[in-house]
Amino acid sequence: GAVVSQHPSWVICKSGTSVKIECRSLDFQATTMFWYRQFPKQSLMLMATSNEGSKATYEQGVEKDKFLINHASLTLSTLTVTSAHPEDSSFYICSARDSARDRDSPLHFGNGTRLTVT
């Protein structure tokens, strides 16, 4: 079945540094990927829609300069948390839709990245 690989699965970084998270679709192509953020015991909040070869679309309230998204190929999207602060500590999950399937096919999720900023 469709697999989405997210790396790293967890990362600890110091305040002020940047962290890059990768999301890869392993056996399908994804022109669109989505980045979510999940706080403890809360639901997934959509941060941005990543579009291959074009700029990402950010949800209201999400700082595009802080959360840089690059979708340079049909199988890879990256999220870079720049100048991380402790309040950025969270669980980040990506999801992808198989471009070969219709628009209403289910999204496939990565295993998430737990970011802790000290």
Add this chain to the structure above:
Amino acid sequence: EDKVVQSPLSLVVHEGDTVTLNCSYEVTNFRSLLWYKQEKKAPTFLFMLTSSGIEKKSGRLSSILDKKELFSILNITATQTGDSAVYLCAVRTGTASKLTFGTGTRLQVTL
């Protein structure tokens, strides 16, 4: 603003019980409603519903959508401890296939 509300927020039942989880929504440009199960990491897909009144079934799990009343239910019969998880309801809207998630229902099945 699109809104998806799930109830109850949490639930503790005994193994063998039947549970019903609720999801109501207020969105523009509805396309479909999806149920996911999240244990520790990635949500895993359970059902996708697009039409009212047609039950989808997979083993002990079943789900149905009411597009007039804007809600869906997820039923789990003969619950097992392995059913313990957070169940997420999500509504897909618009041409971008964006998913808006509900708050989730945390289900705990005890022996």
